[in-house]
Amino acid sequence: MAVRRKRSPARSKVAREFVSEVDDLLERMRADLADLGDQRVRGELVPDLVNRLFRSAHTLKGVAGMFGFQGIGALSHRLEDILDDLRMGRLDPGACALDLLDEAVAVLAVEVDLVGREAATPEGSEELRNLMQRIESALHGDAAAGCVPEPLAVEASLLRALTEYEEHRLRESLRGGRALYVVEASFDLLAFEEGLAELSESSRALGEIISTLPAPGDTPESQICFSLIVASELDAESFERRLDLPAARVRMVQAGATLATGSAHPPDAADELGKDAAAAGRAAFGEGGEADEEPAAGDGEAAPAGESDASEDTPARPADDLESLKSISETVRVDIRKLDELMNLVGELVIQRGTIGAIAEQLLGEPRVARLARELAKAHKALERKLQELQAGVLEVRMVPMRQVFEKLSRVVRRLRREVGKEVRLEIHGGDTELDKLIVEELADPLMHLVRNAFDHALEPPDERVAAGKPAEGTIRLEAYQRGNHVVIEVSDDGRGIDLEVVRAQAVARGLLAPETLLTPKQTLDLILLPGFSTRDAITETSGRGVGMDVVRENVTALGGLVHVESTPGSGTTICLTLPITLAIIQALVVGVGDQRFAIPLTSVLETLLVDPVEILRSEGRELLNLRGEPLALRRLHVEFGLPAPAENVRQAVVVVGLGDVRAGLLVERLEGQQDAVLKPIQGPVRSVHGIAGATELGDRGTVLVVDVAALVEDAGRRREAA
Amino acid sequence: MTSGNPAAWEDLARAAVGRIGGAAEDETAVELRELLVIWLDEDPYALPIERVREIVRLRPITPVPHVPAAVRGVISLRGEIVQVLDLRCRLDLPVVPAALDRRRHRIVVMSGEDGQLAGVLVDRVSEVLRTPAAATRSPDARESDAVCALVPHGERFVSLFDVDRLLDLGRRTDAGAAS
Numbered sequence: 001m002a003v004r005r006k007r008s009p010a011r012s013k014v015a016r017e018f019v020s021e022v023d024d025l026l027e028r029m030r031a032d033l034a035d036l037g038d039q040r041v042r043g044e045l046v047p048d049l050v051n052r053l054f055r056s057a058h059t060l061k062g063v064a065g066m067f068g069f070q071g072i073g074a075l076s077h078r079l080e081d082i083l084d085d086l087r088m089g090r091l092d093p094g095a096c097a098l099d100l101l102d103e104a105v106a107v108l109a110v111e112v113d114l115v116g117r118e119a120a121t122p123e124g125s126e127e128l129r130n131l132m133q134r135i136e137s138a139l140h141g142d143a144a145a146g147c148v149p150e151p152l153a154v155e156a157s158l159l160r161a162l163t164e165y166e167e168h169r170l171r172e173s174l175r176g177g178r179a180l181y182v183v184e185a186s187f188d189l190l191a192f193e194e195g196l197a198e199l200s201e202s203s204r205a206l207g208e209i210i211s212t213l214p215a216p217g218d219t220p221e222s223q224i225c226f227s228l229i230v231a232s233e234l235d236a237e238s239f240e241r242r243l244d245l246p247a248a249r250v251r252m253v254q255a256g257a258t259l260a261t262g263s264a265h266p267p268d269a270a271d272e273l274g275k276d277a278a279a280a281g282r283a284a285f286g287e288g289g290e291a292d293e294e295p296a297a298g299d300g301e302a303a304p305a306g307e308s309d310a311s312e313d314t315p316a317r318p319a320d321d322l323e324s325l326k327s328i329s330e331t332v333r334v335d336i337r338k339l340d341e342l343m344n345l346v347g348e349l350v351i352q353r354g355t356i357g358a359i360a361e362q363l364l365g366e367p368r369v370a371r372l373a374r375e376l377a378k379a380h381k382a383l384e385r386k387l388q389e390l391q392a393g394v395l396e397v398r399m400v401p402m403r404q405v406f407e408k409l410s411r412v413v414r415r416l417r418r419e420v421g422k423e424v425r426l427e428i429h430g431g432d433t434e435l436d437k438l439i440v441e442e443l444a445d446p447l448m449h450l451v452r453n454a455f456d457h458a459l460e461p462p463d464e465r466v467a468a469g470k471p472a473e474g475t476i477r478l479e480a481y482q483r484g485n486h487v488v489i490e491v492s493d494d495g496r497g498i499d500l501e502v503v504r505a506q507a508v509a510r511g512l513l514a515p516e517t518l519l520t521p522k523q524t525l526d527l528i529l530l531p532g533f534s535t536r537d538a539i540t541e542t543s544g545r546g547v548g549m550d551v552v553r554e555n556v557t558a559l560g561g562l563v564h565v566e567s568t569p570g571s572g573t574t575i576c577l578t579l580p581i582t583l584a585i586i587q588a589l590v591v592g593v594g595d596q597r598f599a600i601p602l603t604s605v606l607e608t609l610l611v612d613p614v615e616i617l618r619s620e621g622r623e624l625l626n627l628r629g630e631p632l633a634l635r636r637l638h639v640e641f642g643l644p645a646p647a648e649n650v651r652q653a654v655v656v657v658g659l660g661d662v663r664a665g666l667l668v669e670r671l672e673g674q675q676d677a678v679l680k681p682i683q684g685p686v687r688s689v690h691g692i693a694g695a696t697e698l699g700d701r702g703t704v705l706v707v708d709v710a711a712l713v714e715d716a717g718r719r720r721e722a723a
Numbered sequence: 724m725t726s727g728n729p730a731a732w733e734d735l736a737r738a739a740v741g742r743i744g745g746a747a748e749d750e751t752a753v754e755l756r757e758l759l760v761i762w763l764d765e766d767p768y769a770l771p772i773e774r775v776r777e778i779v780r781l782r783p784i785t786p787v788p789h790v791p792a793a794v795r796g797v798i799s800l801r802g803e804i805v806q807v808l809d810l811r812c813r814l815d816l817p818v819v820p821a822a823l824d825r826r827r828h829r830i831v832v833m834s835g836e837d838g839q840l841a842g843v844l845v846d847r848v849s850e851v852l853r854t855p856a857a858a859t860r861s862p863d864a865r866e867s868d869a870v871c872a873l874v875p876h877g878e879r880f881v882s883l884f885d886v887d888r889l890l891d892l893g894r895r896t897d898a899g900a901a902s
Contacts, residue, residue: 596786678802683804683839691788695799702799703783
């Protein structure tokens with residue numbers, strides 16, 4: 001049970017809510033931080049990323065305050081300060097600042113983790129307070145470096161309308177030698193959002209949008225006019241050409257430094273426009289105080305009533321707070337059970353569809369209704385396609401990237417590294433690989449166990465590593481990738497590897513293996529997966545693996561997956577988990593044995609063949625098939641499931657199934673075709689049936705049991721070892 | 724209540740199930756229990772109706788390998804896959820290989836201890852019996868561990884099942900703990 005420790009019920013609801021609330025937030029911050037370091041534009045930070053981080057920190061601060069975690073709140077606040085100084089150009093965007101950000105987010109993550117385990121104090125850990133002090137001194141130490149704004153060659157009216165941040169961006173752009181444009185366009189009041197989005201998108205492709213302001217202009221009542229201030233490297237001609245929106249009017253207000261010609265003074269009209277637009281914009285969002293008071297008098301005539309109404313309904317340029325709220329509401333948290341219900345409904349629709357299909361087919365044989373029957377068949381085809389799309393859509397919603405788990409693991413490794421003081425590097429690959437949310441959740445514990453094992457037992461102490469000619473720093477590598485209809489997750493280390501002799505001795509000592517049994521190295525390795533093999537004895541620790549590999553295997557098998565171990569003494573171990581992408585819906589191959597039918601998940605089917613009884617070979621008491629020169633172990637499904645033997649001397653079908661590296665052939669009487677199936681657990685007194693993964697309803701074919709391919713294939717493997 | 728059109732009992736039982744949960748409409752002070760009377764051949768048994776989720780006509784039962792003989796197989800009930808017990812086999816009665824009759828045989832679906840559903844195949848369902856809770860008798864010589872009481876019904880007694888024990892196949896061989 002070591003691995004399967006579920007979230008303890010003692011953990012209070014508040015803590016749980018808090019953690020679930022901020023986990024995603026922290027994850028996004030980490031991703032943004034990584035991008036921030038990578039994606040610099042000519043040494044400058046990407047403003048969008050800084051802003052997004054700022055908003056995340058702001059939200060985190062709010063949530064922490066709401067839940068009463070002052071420590072986290074205070075550190076988020078400091079984080080906000082750093083980010084604010086960065087975006088205002090008050091802080092040098094060097095490696096030092098980024099490290100500070102990295103560290104702050106890491107400490108926040110640790111702190112949130114502590115909350116999750118109810119080990120946190122409201123004011124936060126020692127570490128958190130130390131970091132706060134360091135940030136404090138970093139911010140104030142650098143304050144002297146903050147630049148005194150130099151006069152700008154931009155008309156004052158435009159400047160006045162901008163917020164401090166926008167002004168900073170404007171200065172930056174001018175300093176970078178970019179030209180300034182005002183892009184103006186009118187949209188229909190009822191549908192301006194799309195138009196504005198299109199305009200913004202096109203403009204963003206050409207440069208940076210410094211500000212978006214609703215403009216009064218001389219537009220009819222049913223229209224609304226916006227002006228965008230855009231900084232761009234392009235000269236006026238190419239800017240206009242590439243913007244390519246007939247509705248947009250472009251005016252250059254400031255030529256770029258790279259364009260030696262052209263007036264530095266914009267036409268008067270643009271000046272006026274900038275002023276009025278800004279005033280109207282501020283007034284509409286209640287930010288008048290920040291902007292200049294001057295236009296207030298003329299405001300009434302300048303801004304038609306219709307326009308301010310529209311701006312109130314749908315603020316085109318929301319304040320920071322509003323925007324941060326919006327970015328959260330773009331994603332929806334959905335209970336996975338609701339998705340299950342949807343999936344069930346889709347499954348039932350699929351069954352209904354099958355019934356309709358059968359009727360259509362029958363009718364096609366009736367000459368009197370041939371025309372209608374053809375139309376029904378056509379409609380049925382269309383329905384089938386749409387249903388497939390619906391199914392794929394619902395499935396896709398359930399998919400989450402492995403990164404979610406990998407990042408949790410990297411937090412664990414970081415913590416272990418700090419606590420134990422062991423030099424270990426964690427490499428992560430394929431975090432984008434997607435899996436069903438339920439599977440990902442169930443994988444977190446086994447993977448955590450594997451990583452801890454590698455950290456604690458597999459990786460040698462530095463002196464031992466150096467003596468063996470390896471780098472002092474050990475490496476744990478996590479990799480996920482898709483292979484066919486499965487996802488493979490590998491946890492590997494470059495540690496001491498598994499000592500086969502010790503494993504063998506242990507298995508014999510525990511009575512799991514007769515002393516005289518001959519085993520291949522692979523079979524010996526697989527012994528560590530046997531229940532009862534590993535205990536807390538020191539002996540397994542020196543074998544390079546800690547406790548509970550059998551529990552890992554149990555958890556993975558419950559998900560319809562396989563565990564596979566590879567190890568080279570002296571140079572490391574790889575544990576491979578092969579898993580289906582989803583458990584919710586399967587494409588099934590329906591096979592018949594006697595008068596019974598079974599469904600085999602198509603994800604595990606490699607191919608199907610027909611064989612004559614004479615083609616079935618025997619070797620060491622087992623049945624084999626020669627599959628293009630390779631031996632393929634055969635299992636007769638009727639024997640597996642204790643059904644009456646079918647007639648001999650008839651051609652039978654073999655379904656070649658494979659999981660991971662193991663293959664087997666299932667001998668059946670008939671192949672009855674493919675069908676979509678919703679895999680359901682079997683309810684009732686008997687909790688689990690060996691070799692059966694569940695059941696499904698297949699319309700006119702009734703209730704059909706779904707074969708647990710992993711169990712049968714594993715049996716095949718085990719039997720081979722026993723032989 | 725006497726047996727008439729067997730299909731009518733389905734509605735009757737459903738109505739009875741629907742009544743549970745609401746306040747007892749009977750204003751008498753005596754606490755009444757409602758029991759669903761089921762039959763194996765000529766022997767009446769009873770199930771506490773609050774555990775009965777629904778009664779369905781016999782439908783094709785898909786056999787399942789590697790399960791105790793008492794589990795006849797699974798049916799699908801609006802998308803849920805439910806095991807069906809053969810009551811005769813569960814009670815160690817001689818199994819008569821009589822042809823199953825769709826018109827008469829019923830599957831009574833019950834909710835188990837943890838909300839899991841399970842069905843019991845019976846020869847027929849006859850009525851809902853309302854009986855004072857105090858009237859039940861402990862069986863002296865208990866035939867089966869799954870029977871917890873005898874309930875007087877006219878001239879005869881009906882064996883009342885303890886549903887949790889009935890559905891617990893692992894405890895079959897135990898000598899039935901006292902209720």
